[in-house]
Amino acid sequence: MKARAAVLAPEQTSFLVRQRVARLSTADAAGAPYAIPVCFAYDGSRIHIALDEKPKDVPATRLKRVRNILENPNVALVADRYSEDWDLLAYVMVRGQAGLVEPGTEEHAAAVRLLRGKYYQYEEMKIEDNPVISIRPERAASWGALDTAESSHLLMDALTGRRSVRRYLDREVSEEAVNEVLEAARWAPSPHGRQPWRFAVVRRRENKERLAEAMGEEWRANLEMDGQDAEVVEKRLEGSRMRLLDAPVLVLLCLYLGDLDAYPDAGRQENETTMAVQSLGAAAQNALLAAYSSGLDAGWMCAPLFCPGKVTEALGLDSKLVPHALLTLGYAEGDPPRRRSRRPLDDLVVYRG
Numbered sequence: 001m002k003a004r005a006a007v008l009a010p011e012q013t014s015f016l017v018r019q020r021v022a023r024l025s026t027a028d029a030a031g032a033p034y035a036i037p038v039c040f041a042y043d044g045s046r047i048h049i050a051l052d053e054k055p056k057d058v059p060a061t062r063l064k065r066v067r068n069i070l071e072n073p074n075v076a077l078v079a080d081r082y083s084e085d086w087d088l089l090a091y092v093m094v095r096g097q098a099g100l101v102e103p104g105t106e107e108h109a110a111a112v113r114l115l116r117g118k119y120y121q122y123e124e125m126k127i128e129d130n131p132v133i134s135i136r137p138e139r140a141a142s143w144g145a146l147d148t149a150e151s152s153h154l155l156m157d158a159l160t161g162r163r164s165v166r167r168y169l170d171r172e173v174s175e176e177a178v179n180e181v182l183e184a185a186r187w188a189p190s191p192h193g194r195q196p197w198r199f200a201v202v203r204r205r206e207n208k209e210r211l212a213e214a215m216g217e218e219w220r221a222n223l224e225m226d227g228q229d230a231e232v233v234e235k236r237l238e239g240s241r242m243r244l245l246d247a248p249v250l251v252l253l254c255l256y257l258g259d260l261d262a263y264p265d266a267g268r269q270e271n272e273t274t275m276a277v278q279s280l281g282a283a284a285q286n287a288l289l290a291a292y293s294s295g296l297d298a299g300w301m302c303a304p305l306f307c308p309g310k311v312t313e314a315l316g317l318d319s320k321l322v323p324h325a326l327l328t329l330g331y332a333e334g335d336p337p338r339r340r341s342r343r344p345l346d347d348l349v350v351y352r353g
């Protein structure tokens, strides 16, 4: 038997699933229209909408949208994108039949999982107690630049504009600004979603001094072992110390392996750790991009990696945390003097069909 053609074309699906909000239009038995914004998730065959409002005296099934659907299952849902750049305007409209899926069914549980996967806010809400509206698409229409991501140029601006900053203005960085950076780090991908990292924020001068002292000792020993000239050693150490003291905020990125899987063999255990380190890099990049996008600047210092024990001791951290990298945060004193260019893609990619 020939498979039924999907109602939504691939580019319509791709556009739809990237949208966070859509407008749901229902009508009562007499055809009077009613439209509201909704959060939704599409599983490839149905569009699901949670009923999260539950005023005490109004059961979810008394909501106007639900009453309309029970009287008249014909609905339309529009997901659209507006931009001042009208080349980026686009929408997808889906028309179909809506119904209620009741709690206690596998279909309901799957819809709740899907919605919670898309909107973390639903994790805290009791949407599992209410029916879910499910729409079976029958027709789809669309218009505009479905395939152009509105934010792609903004993201590219951040990716190419971000640069390592090593000298900062004596200008305060607000707690909200730091939290925004940490929030971005929290959303990085990680092995099994375990988030094997912890972040220590350091602002006070005496703590920065202790940290600089501890890392400086190790670096001095390493530079001397390398046979570096004493004067050069002092100069480099002082530069690094001032970099730490002058940065308004330091964020120490630590690995935390406690929540990872345990394996009986060393090989897999090592890979597990490698994955955690990889994801720490992803968290760091999220933080750097968030900092840059919000008007802050940042730099990366690898020094803690070379003396993790001394760093935990200097900051009084739990010994289960393994310091890996230090991000400095602040407002750049000026454009950084050197900006490393990048190798061309042809040097970095092999195409194997």
Ligand SMILES: Cc1cc2nc3c(=O)[nH]c(=O)nc-3n(C[C@H](O)[C@H](O)[C@H](O)COP(=O)(O)O)c2cc1C
Pocket: 162, 163, 164, 165, 166, 300, 301, 302, 303, 339, 340
């Ligand atoms: C793992 C890692 C370690 C780094 N360690 C240091 C460091 O200790 N000191 C420093 O000045 N920059 C450090 N950097 C920053 C790089 O030097 C910088 O990213 C690179 O030169 C490219 O410049 P850009 O970030 O301005 O594009 C580090 C970067 C990474 C990814």
